[in-house]
Amino acid sequence: MATTSVSSPLRIGIAGLGRLGQRHAEALAFRTRHCNLVAACSPVASERAFAGEQLGIGRLYDDFDAFIADPEIDAVVLVTPTSLHANQTIAALEAGKHVFVEKPLALNVADCERVLAVAERHPAQVAMVGFVRRFDPSYMAAQASVAAGEIGQPFLVRSQTCDQNDPEGFFVRFAPTSGGIFMDCSVHDIDLARWMLGRPKALRAFATGTTALHPALAEFGDVDNGLAIVEFEGGARAVLYASRTMAHGHETSTEVIGTAGKLTVGEHAARDRVVRSDSHGVRHAVVKDFYERFETAFATEMAAFVAACRGEQPLSLTLADALEATRIGLAITRSLHSGQAEPV
Ligand code: NAI
The missing domain is CATH 3.30.360.10 (Dihydrodipicolinate Reductase; domain 2)
Known part of the structure; x- marks a missing residue:
């Protein structure tokens, strides 16, 4: 399980570096306090090159399973196609990571319920959906x-x-x-x-x-x-x-x-x-x-995610709201x- 202490920066990995993912990645790399963006995952070589060259990220993955198995990551930010959100959230929670996943949580109720059930079994981990407003x-x-x-x-x-x-x-x-x-x-x-x-x-x-x-x-x-x-x-x-x-x-x-x-x-x-x-x-x-x-x-949202993972501030936005x-x-x-x- 993710072991984040209040004193150490949260080590974040991001999956998905498309239209929004690149923006989240830049904000996490350069403008968000109390965290380090240490890893990135994308099946697209040019997106991994962006993460390496523009953001200086050393741990680059083309495979999601290898990404979430990385013990140097405490939390993941998922900015992947919506159809992948539920399964990736579940896999990341089961790998012991805190999870921020972009909206919507899933495209059917059964998938949302599966995520809620897994999150309930991992109460010490944060699971947050990106309702930015x-x-x-x-x-x-x-x-x-x-x-x-x-x-x-x-x-x-x-x-x-x-x-x-x-x-x-x-x-x-x-x-x-x-x-x-x-x-x-x-x-x-x-x-x-x-x-x-x-x-x-x-x-x-x-x-x-x-x-x-x-x-x-x-x-x-x-x-x-x-x-x-x-x-x-x-x-x-x-x-x-x-x-x-x-x-x-x-x-x-x-x-x-x-x-x-x-x-x-x-x-x-x-x-x-x-x-x-x-x-x-x-x-x-x-x-x-x-x-x-x-x-x-978006900046305040990421700060809220980091603060929740570090145990500083609970979230009022819940997975039940996303469902x-x-x-x-x-x-x-x-x-x-x-x-x-x-x-x-
Ligand atoms: P996009 O298509 O530009 O980006 C998707 C990214 O996921 C690409 O980088 C792609 O290479 C990557 N990807 C695909 N399969 C992957 C896998 N198996 N593992 C890791 N990465 C993978 O889409 P966009 O616009 O960036 O949207 C992504 C998500 O963000 C969507 O769920 C969308 O609903 C959400 N979004 C939320 C917004 C908001 O206002 N909160 C605004 C725009 C998008």
Whole structure:
């Protein structure tokens, strides 16, 4: 089992060095305190070369089993395709490592339950799923405000994850392993809704969608714009929108509506606090992608993982939350395909 003392830096290995994995790796190597990024694993030679040459990592693996057997690693950060998350998390826990795994935990409930069962048998190890918005300063402030009763009883969350259109269609190539637009994008909004609403039980979901720009998604049963409604026990509701085709930039925004007020986070996707007023009108620059929007949150998330592994700070985000997000995301995805409301 991982033996991490508060005095020694956590020795981390990262698996997956793609679009997000490289960003996590750079943050762990250069900007995260109390840890050392000592190992990396990728089946792709150029990604291992990046880890060796750009990050100075000496322990490079092309094989995941050999990677998690490395006794010099205390904790692993998994930024691999979603379809691999459950089995890799289980293998890493069984190898005695703390685990951070990117969202979503898995693409079916049985896989989530398998992870939960293994994690229960390894209570001294941290197992954390990357719901990064829980570490974003604005979302944290909003949630604290809701929890303090400042908007009365929250009953409606209206939340969207909208990416700028990528004409090269990275997400089309990503579609076979992502679980579709709701499991990939809306899973963040689902987790947010549960967090803001106090974790109510989800009852039923309805979804529809349309394909505005990327017909190749049809082969995977996916759409590039998706809409969903989730009904919770007690009357609370969530209304979700996910898009791959925004013209202006990345716009993640959320409204939490309560009996005594409303909170709005991330409106208009402003990159900074500069507003230009001239003969063209009044405007501001826009965030271009999820990483630009959430870079601070990703850093805080990794710091929280390291602190949890070092026994300094417990996590409020649980694997049970990740399971519920998958359960709701799956009901939404079933509804997209059936055209009917689906039980969660
Ligand atoms: P990607 O396809 O760019 O990267 C996947 C990486 O995994 C590649 O480096 C690939 O070589 C590597 N890989 C594949 N099989 C492997 C194996 N058996 N062992 C080790 N490495 C392996 O995908 P991307 O966009 O980086 O996404 C990765 C994960 O991160 C996904 O689960 C995705 O849902 C999640 N993600 C989370 C975001 C967030 O906001 N929290 C944003 C973007 C992605």
